Amino acid sequence: MQIDYAFLENLNKGIQVDFNKKVYLRDQSIPHAPCKNLCLNKQEQRLALKNALRYFNSDLHERLAPEFLQELLTYGHIYMYRLIPDYEMKAYPYDKYPCKSKQAQVIMHMIMNNLNHEVAQFPHELITYGGNGSVFQNWAQYHLTMKYLSEMTEHQTLVMNSGHPQGLFPSHPDAPRIVLSNGMMIPNYSTQSHYEKHYALGNTMYGQMTAGSYCYIGSQGIVHGTTLTLLNAARKYLKTDSLNGVVFVSSGLGGMSGAQPKAGDILGCISVIAEVSEKALDKRLKQGWVKKKITDVEQVIAEVKLAKKEKRAESIGYLGNIVLLWERLAQEEKNLVDLGSDQTSLHNPFNGGYYPVQLSFEEANIMMAKDPEQFKKLVYESLIRQVDAINKLTKKGMHFWDYGNRFLLESRRAGANVNSENDDQLFRYPSYFQDIMGDIFSLGFGPFRWICTSGHSEDLRQTDKIAESVLVDLIPKSPKIVADQLNDNLDWIRKAEENKLVIGSQARILYADTQARTEIALRFNEAVKRGEISGPIVLSRDHHDVSGTDSPFRETADIYDGSQFTADMAVQNVIGDSFRGATWVALHNGGGVGWGEVINGGFGLVLDGSDDAQRRAKMMLQWDVNNGVARRSWCGNQNAQFNIKRQMEIEPLLKVTIPYQSDVVDKLEF
Numbered sequence: 001m002q003i004d005y006a007f008l009e010n011l012n013k014g015i016q017v018d019f020n021k022k023v024y025l026r027d028q029s030i031p032h033a034p035c036k037n038l039c040l041n042k043q044e045q046r047l048a049l050k051n052a053l054r055y056f057n058s059d060l061h062e063r064l065a066p067e068f069l070q071e072l073l074t075y076g077h078i079y080m081y082r083l084i085p086d087y088e089m090k091a092y093p094y095d096k097y098p099c100k101s102k103q104a105q106v107i108m109h110m111i112m113n114n115l116n117h118e119v120a121q122f123p124h125e126l127i128t129y130g131g132n133g134s135v136f137q138n139w140a141q142y143h144l145t146m147k148y149l150s151e152m153t154e155h156q157t158l159v160m161n162s163g164h165p166q167g168l169f170p171s172h173p174d175a176p177r178i179v180l181s182n183g184m185m186i187p188n189y190s191t192q193s194h195y196e197k198h199y200a201l202g203n204t205m206y207g208q209m210t211a212g213s214y215c216y217i218g219s220q221g222i223v224h225g226t227t228l229t230l231l232n233a234a235r236k237y238l239k240t241d242s243l244n245g246v247v248f249v250s251s252g253l254g255g256m257s258g259a260q261p262k263a264g265d266i267l268g269c270i271s272v273i274a275e276v277s278e279k280a281l282d283k284r285l286k287q288g289w290v291k292k293k294i295t296d297v298e299q300v301i302a303e304v305k306l307a308k309k310e311k312r313a314e315s316i317g318y319l320g321n322i323v324l325l326w327e328r329l330a331q332e333e334k335n336l337v338d339l340g341s342d343q344t345s346l347h348n349p350f351n352g353g354y355y356p357v358q359l360s361f362e363e364a365n366i367m368m369a370k371d372p373e374q375f376k377k378l379v380y381e382s383l384i385r386q387v388d389a390i391n392k393l394t395k396k397g398m399h400f401w402d403y404g405n406r407f408l409l410e411s412r413r414a415g416a417n418v419n420s421e422n423d424d425q426l427f428r429y430p431s432y433f434q435d436i437m438g439d440i441f442s443l444g445f446g447p448f449r450w451i452c453t454s455g456h457s458e459d460l461r462q463t464d465k466i467a468e469s470v471l472v473d474l475i476p477k478s479p480k481i482v483a484d485q486l487n488d489n490l491d492w493i494r495k496a497e498e499n500k501l502v503i504g505s506q507a508r509i510l511y512a513d514t515q516a517r518t519e520i521a522l523r524f525n526e527a528v529k530r531g532e533i534s535g536p537i538v539l540s541r542d543h544h545d546v547s548g549t550d551s552p553f554r555e556t557a558d559i560y561d562g563s564q565f566t567a568d569m570a571v572q573n574v575i576g577d578s579f580r581g582a583t584w585v586a587l588h589n590g591g592g593v594g595w596g597e598v599i600n601g602g603f604g605l606v607l608d609g610s611d612d613a614q615r616r617a618k619m620m621l622q623w624d625v626n627n628g629v630a631r632r633s634w635c636g637n638q639n640a641q642f643n644i645k646r647q648m649e650i651e652p653l654l655k656v657t658i659p660y661q662s663d664v665v666d667k668l669e670f
Helices: 007-013 042-053 058-074 103-112 138-151 191-203 222-236 261-265 277-286 296-309 322-330 361-370 372-395 409-414 432-442 455-479 480-495 514-530 568-580 611-634 638-650
Strands: 125-130 156-161 164-170 178-182 247-251 269-275 290-292 314-319 446-452 506-512 537-541 584-589 599-607
Touching: 007 138, 042 058, 058 409, 058 584, 103 125, 103 138, 103 446, 103 537, 103 599, 138 156, 138 164, 164 222, 178 247, 178 322, 222 432, 222 446, 222 480, 222 506, 247 261, 247 599, 261 269, 261 314, 269 277, 269 296, 269 322, 277 290, 277 409, 290 296, 296 314, 296 322, 322 372, 372 409, 409 480, 432 611, 432 638, 446 455, 446 514, 455 480, 455 514, 514 537, 514 599, 514 611, 537 611, 568 584, 568 599, 568 611, 611 638
Parallel strands: 156 178, 178 584, 247 269, 269 314, 290 314
Antiparallel strands: 156 164, 446 506, 446 537, 537 599, 584 599
16 A cells, blocks of 8 residues: 655654644553652642743743643643644655654654554653653653654754753764763662652653664563573473573563463463553453463463463463462462563553552552552552562572562562571572573674665565574684574574564564574675665664673672672663764663662664664664673673683774682681
8 A cells, every 4th residue: 555654754843732623531452551640749740730831932831830730639640642743653665754864764754653653662751661661751852852853964963861852953974863861860860759859840751772763673672582592491400401481470461461372372481471451461462472372370370270280371461460370370389380480561560560469450540649658558468468479489480580570679678578587688589581591692692683674575684594604604713602692593583574573663583692682683784785675674682681781680780899889881872873873873871670779771873874884883783782792791700701702802992891709818818
């Protein structure tokens, strides 16, 4: 069908207010963010309104102010619903966007993909995933950003402050087209209460990781990460490469957690994922990412027993609270569960990230806004029950890990029994990063991804072939410890198309190290140059990567020299990417484990077939990985020390400080 793209020309008009539209009422056919408890006093409410009205000519203020006040009082935030576009939000072919810069066209493509209804968790609230991972704070920011992008030349850089487009500033073609930050706070003010207040005031936002940097590609990214996590968990805990007949239980079918049953299907295990939102579960069922929907916990148990007996793959979405499932499983005389975790959004426990077992889904959504103190009490009671059931199951033989969602940290705050029996400062269960993924990251492997901005599936198919050929070439030349990881990813890329992972943009993810990322990028650029791929390719990665994130309860949980609480690596990563050729860079507070608990950074790099793109890719990707490997080496990780020495042999200009190990201190008495 021929599509008329003329409507995209209106993106250069900026903020347009149409008072012929009726006042917005939430469309109940799509999921919405829970209403937030209004934490502002009367004076602060006035300030929030004044802040919102700054985007509009003063002659519009009298009509808009009452409407925005009603939004603030009803939803706890001013989203400016009146400005929601009438067109379908999706990633259109890059060359259809009305821009002076090809790089700006690509960024528009990425922004609209993040807000696609098939991709975003709460699209009308501009939230992509994680319950509060925002692309913008309000719709005025979206329209103004698109206007600036349509006007931008390659001698300008757009500065973005927590969703607010501060403006275009003179720069040069090698500078990033966008420099953005989200949620950066003076350290003493980086608390949850300050986040709630300043988000309501319109001063800041929680960009998660790839939501606020325009690089989210749907759940495909976390599917790959979850697949590798489950595979390596089975190797570590169950001493097997096969998950046939293995039972994995967890919770959440949202933007990130929804990957769990899909990963289970890819590996052939039996996965049971609890979800309290029927809309979220039905979305995954429709996508084919979960095979069965069951509402009765007894039926779940029966299905698990049957699938385990028959040793067949199965993915079950249990519509109910995870606590009820854990408690029922704990009643079984014989342990049914091999692997267990949790992916509720416990970085946001009191505003929709976690639903207490004592309330229905609807009751919880009301109480979290109307009676937040009682809601917090019930959340903590629910976490205590959940941990008690998990503890019973692990004594029977289940292996449990924290999935980097702040489950153990928030459970400890609730008073649950999660402390190690030998050391109250440690948790009784490991972070998945400590036990499973940390050593892989230290080898330089992480969630490298790319997007074909032409929108053509044929281009994506061609990139899959190129990536496969790179891995095939590298495996025989690589040390075994590296070749093993390349082989896992070779298997992934060969099956990627048949696993039907694309939602939204034509995107792909692959865990790759320095050599694989660089070679894949260079071959992609050559393919664009030769016309074998019909449009630019965006390179990106999850901020959750080798160098991208400092997070003591996740990405840097396996750093044991005490520096896991520092954030130099993530900040240096973004600075280094910016002058080595990134098309845009992003630095965020929050992401994964929550506001004030992590600093993370990411990038986008456009490959347009030019010699400049070739130069930038080679220079930037080496830094983007090796910065983190060097830090992990200094902290004592053996894989990282092996890897960084290898990288110095490959690149003579790389010279990294290697630590001397000492056994003397352990012999001293203190």
